[in-house]
Amino acid sequence: MSTLFKLEKAKILSKSRIFDFLNLLKENFDSLIAPVRKGKYTVFSEIENVEDIVFEYTRTLLPPKKFILKYRRERFTYDAQTLEIEKQENLSKKQVIFGVHPCDLHGLTILDQIHLGEFPDPRYLEVRRNTVLIGLSCEPDEWCYCISTGTAFPDGANWDLFLTDIGDKYFVSIGSDKGDELVHLSDGLFEEVTEEDLNKFKEETAKKKHLFDYERLPDLERISQVIELEYESEVWKKEAERCLSCGTCTNTCPTCFCYTSVDIPSLDGKKVQRVEFITSCQYPYYSRVAGGHEFLEDRTARFRHRYYHKFVGYPYQIGKFGCVGCGRCSAFCPANISMVKTLKKLREGKKEKTNV
Ligand code: SF4
Numbered sequence: 001m002s003t004l005f006k007l008e009k010a011k012i013l014s015k016s017r018i019f020d021f022l023n024l025l026k027e028n029f030d031s032l033i034a035p036v037r038k039g040k041y042t043v044f045s046e047i048e049n050v051e052d053i054v055f056e057y058t059r060t061l062l063p064p065k066k067f068i069l070k071y072r073r074e075r076f077t078y079d080a081q082t083l084e085i086e087k088q089e090n091l092s093k094k095q096v097i098f099g100v101h102p103c104d105l106h107g108l109t110i111l112d113q114i115h116l117g118e119f120p121d122p123r124y125l126e127v128r129r130n131t132v133l134i135g136l137s138c139e140p141d142e143w144c145y146c147i148s149t150g151t152a153f154p155d156g157a158n159w160d161l162f163l164t165d166i167g168d169k170y171f172v173s174i175g176s177d178k179g180d181e182l183v184h185l186s187d188g189l190f191e192e193v194t195e196e197d198l199n200k201f202k203e204e205t206a207k208k209k210h211l212f213d214y215e216r217l218p219d220l221e222r223i224s225q226v227i228e229l230e231y232e233s234e235v236w237k238k239e240a241e242r243c244l245s246c247g248t249c250t251n252t253c254p255t256c257f258c259y260t261s262v263d264i265p266s267l268d269g270k271k272v273q274r275v276e277f278i279t280s281c282q283y284p285y286y287s288r289v290a291g292g293h294e295f296l297e298d299r300t301a302r303f304r305h306r307y308y309h310k311f312v313g314y315p316y317q318i319g320k321f322g323c324v325g326c327g328r329c330s331a332f333c334p335a336n337i338s339m340v341k342t343l344k345k346l347r348e349g350k351k352e353k354t355n356v
């Protein structure tokens, strides 16, 4: 889907030409999606007017996955008598998502690995093929810990262009053939990289590392082992006592993808619509199976499960954490539960008992 970042293919885009570039994207795609302000939040939204786009933001309420794995998908409608499928979901819309931060690009790489692995999901593949990703550099706030999860920079992810703010210009890295085509399409807007631009790019990239408060970052070394060894820890129960099982943490997470599906009959009973929607492992009854057994029997089990999946399950499955350190689950949790603090408490408990 993409080639690796090639420095020799980088270009410069002056900030004074950014709206020309965005308007060109709008003309050439069915849909331009970018961050905009909505009340006190920043959200990814379809753009009517490019001047509404927000360039400096820390995190959006929902990650850009909402345009790849929609939260509600009307998959198809079938005839209730013949079971013949009559109407399929249209996945052919060509979309460009602009302004995606590195953590969310890594989140999409994880979703790609999950959905396009051994048994590729053809619907996911079609949406991804029709999507262009344009990343944007950012600065962390107190909730971000992407520097700990190795996702603070866009290295090798599945993006097409990545814009790094270098003052009055963007340093544009080209990550794929699709990105290359976009630059050619925008002939005249992009300039060649000068030595001064390159130095500024290096400076800005290096600067990001120093913007984190290292005192409050989680120590993720051997965290899978710590979590596994602390399966019976009281920390799970104590933290879960505050949890409201609202599912905000999973719904806002760029790597959570669990969904459920229902068949909805029409009022006359002749047609049935198959609808999938995102669900959450934090909801009661999430793990209930036929016969009534629940694999995650209570709130503590559900709470612990999320940490296990992110830091034990994903490493087994795809060789890396399922957390990209975006901070959403903690920043938006109505019970003020912080993933970083929970991990610290687990590790502290472990130190007392086993000195690891
Ligand atoms: S957002 Fe907070 S309160 Fe809601 S389910 Fe997640 S941990 Fe629990």
Ligand code: SF4
Pocket: 249, 252, 253, 254, 255, 310, 322, 323, 324, 325, 326, 327, 328, 329, 330, 339
């Ligand atoms: S677990 Fe929390 S911090 Fe990690 S990627 Fe998901 S929402 Fe972001």
